[in-house]
Amino acid sequence: MSQAELRGIPRVDRVAGHPSLEEARRTLGTDAVTSLVRRAIGEARERAREGAAIPSVDDVAARVAELAGKMLRARARSVINATGVVLHTNLGRAPLGARAVEAVAASAGRYTSIEIDLDTGRRGRRGAFAEDALAELTGAEAALVVNNNAAAVLLMLSSLAAGRPVVVSRGELVEIGGGFRVPEVMERSGARLVEVGTTNRTRPSDYARALDAHPDAAAILRVHQGNFRQVGFVERPDHRELSALARERGVMLLEDLGGGALVDLEKLGLSEPTVAASVAAGSDVVCFSTDKVLGGPQGGAIVGRSALVARCRRDPLARALRLGRLPLVALEATLSAYLEGDLDAVPALAAMRAPLDALEARARRWCDALSDRGIAASLVELSGAVGGGACAEDPLPSWGVAIEGDPSLIAERLRKGAPPVLPRVQSGRVLLDARTVLPGEDEPLLDAVTRAVSR
């Protein structure tokens, strides 16, 4: 391709003012559209050098419209979760209930008494209500809230064990996803990892020997195996045995519990221990997420002995990891629901607790409604999951519908629709699980399926 020919590539101003980009100019502004035009022209020039034809102004404008559409679609949008995974990390984990949404809406556009004591007019403790509520709900002496559980674990280790050995079972050196790996977080915190036991079996005597060899050890760390399960020839010390050992040796028992269950989920068949059980079993400090099985906004909590929580609070890192105002307001509303025993106000809990017969009846209604619209769908029994690194492998039985047709085509149309619908694609079928579709989403779901199938 000669220089003269390359000069035939459309000029920036001619593309930027193209009538087909009217909508893009309105939503992104002319400067952003001009940047996309430069990118599209750069691509065209690159391709022309490799021998491709010189594109017309219309061609480049069409490419710019595509780039603009991609940029806009990357915004966080509300979607319908029909995957059956209640706490889907890629879908923002727990949806907030009406109480939390109202609290956020009431606070968002106004000034809020987040760090002022209205009784005295003096500076107050940020998160005081959430922390008092968490202490109450977990039986802990004190609590501290931060931005997420990864932050809570980092802060706990950094404040309480920097520069000192911390003993961890090799079976608990886990990776949670999104780059959270226990050995790496520990290294960042400044604590020194001492591995004990083997991948599948660790006994109290393993911890005891490590504490003998490291008399300056600060703590034993226990990590919940939330997102995988070991079966077969496995052994993990009883929690109380471990806390007795920690007490006897004068070291702390720290725990990364992951989920943060505030109510008993084991009666639902889910192997997710409560925070209260961990506190009662003698963990000195327990960290957990507030947007996993707790069902609140993104956040992390550190609960435990007051003196230890106070050390975490005083750490300068605590300021860097503090929880934002809007999630804090949402967390307070969620914890209020727990204090009142209004568990149905927490959508993730309601989804986990939904009775099977109600799910079956709902899926049957979807099936009938789709059949009435001429769409071939069948009622199916399903097995979902809690997700979010919680209750790994615990099946969450459910009901849903299977949609006939080309699964990848239908799934793509559902995903790209408005509202986007995320189905589960399994065994060559598109499945919609009734457990995770929120109340009030039935009609939008059925309309989206109708559009995706009959297009």
Ligand SMILES: *Cc1c(COP(=O)(O)O)cnc(C)c1O
């Ligand atoms: C989920 C999880 C984390 C990370 O929590 P985030 O709230 O996602 O930061 C850490 N540890 C364990 C054991 C977990 O399950």
